Amino acid sequence: MRFAVRVEVRSLEGIADPEGQTIERALPALGFRGVEAVHMGKLFRFVLEADSESAARATADQMCSRLLANPVIEQADVWVEPLGADASDEPAVGRSA
Amino acid sequence: MSATVAVVCFPGSNCEHDVVRALGTLGAAARVVWHGDDSLGDADAVVLPGGFAHGDYLRPGAIARFSPIMDAVRAFALLGGPVVGICNGFQVLTEAGMLPGALRRNSGLRFVCRTAACTVASSSSVLTAGVPVGTRLALPINHGEGNYTCDAATLASMEEAGQVVLRYDENPNGSVRSIAGVANAAGNVVGLMPHPERASSALIGSADGQILFGALLGSVAVTTS
Numbered sequence: 295m296r297f298a299v300r301v302e303v304r305s306l307e308g309i310a311d312p313e314g315q316t317i318e319r320a321l322p323a324l325g326f327r328g329v330e331a332v333h334m335g336k337l338f339r340f341v342l343e344a345d346s347e348s349a350a351r352a353t354a355d356q357m358c359s360r361l362l363a364n365p366v367i368e369q370a371d372v373w374v375e376p377l378g379a380d381a382s383d384e385p386a387v388g389r390s391a
Numbered sequence: 392m393s394a395t396v397a398v399v400c401f402p403g404s405n406c407e408h409d410v411v412r413a414l415g416t417l418g419a420a421a422r423v424v425w426h427g428d429d430s431l432g433d434a435d436a437v438v439l440p441g442g443f444a445h446g447d448y449l450r451p452g453a454i455a456r457f458s459p460i461m462d463a464v465r466a467f468a469l470l471g472g473p474v475v476g477i478c479n480g481f482q483v484l485t486e487a488g489m490l491p492g493a494l495r496r497n498s499g500l501r502f503v504c505r506t507a508a509c510t511v512a513s514s515s516s517v518l519t520a521g522v523p524v525g526t527r528l529a530l531p532i533n534h535g536e537g538n539y540t541c542d543a544a545t546l547a548s549m550e551e552a553g554q555v556v557l558r559y560d561e562n563p564n565g566s567v568r569s570i571a572g573v574a575n576a577a578g579n580v581v582g583l584m585p586h587p588e589r590a591s592s593a594l595i596g597s598a599d600g601q602i603l604f605g606a607l608l609g610s611v612a613v614t615t616s
Contacts, residue, residue, distance in 0.1 A: 309495070312496045366485070367495060
């Protein structure tokens with residue numbers, strides 16, 4: 295089975311996010327009011343071949359702890375979605391409707 | 392007999408020849424070793440130099456830690472061999488889990504490039520052995536991601552054990568406790584953001600880096616004698 299996987303990596307709670315802080319300070323200068331808690335992270339999307347959804351999730355979790363995120367400073371959220379047999383290679387997850 | 396030092400070159404390293412030259416002027420036989428090699432040969436010490444290994448893709452050091460040579464570097468360190476990571480080399484060592492903590496984007500997102508006044512905070516490492524605590528050194532810094540961080544418990548135990556080896560006099564990048572360099576618990580693996588190889592002669596502004604490299608070569612003499 296093929297799965298569309300989306301991984302979002304961001305700073306651990308309590309670890310400074312200098313990029314997010316800088317963006318948060320920049321937005322009011324452009325007239326955007328009421329913005330807070332801005333965090334900047336990374337987004338990974340890929341297609342993964344696996345026996346089951348839980349196997350795909352387990353593999354993606356291992357990818358996060360070994361490469362995609364640095365567990366000392368970052369946390370990762372993983373989304374897994376089955377791809378239909380005739381689906382294109384382009385994952386649908388993470389796209390707006 | 393002069394010490395043999397392996398200076399690892401990753402794709403994107405750019406300080407390897409400066410390190411070889413600085414160590415050479417102190418009498419060491421330093422040579423560049425390609426990251427794709429799987430052996431350090433007869434090296435007495437290893438330096439991971441500065442630069443942008445693998446383009447700093449993903450995170451600085453994140454890809455370099457999987458280079459074939461890193462298995463040999465890890466094994467060498469486990470046997471007590473001196474390993475020093477400078478700037479990008481420091482980032483590689485933290486990503487490889489050979490040093491505690493991590494290096495994040497500088498606070499304010501500014502790339503800093505200037506000479507920084509630093510103070511030796513511990514003599515319990517191969518890079519500062521015999522250099523008295525409180526020794527002040529003028530060392531060039533040149534980085535965008537030198538903001539050292541670690542959790543509070545790790546920081547407390549490192550301070551307690553003398554693993555914080557170098558601090559900035561004025562914090563240039565937001566590093567916790569103005570940390571410029573740290574060592575592992577055994578003291579044989581050291582990482583620092585300042586570039587000692589760029590302070591290798593009074594002609595180029597400072598020769599203070601040679602104090603650290605001299606200590607490194609002295610450590611080699613001790614461990615191999």
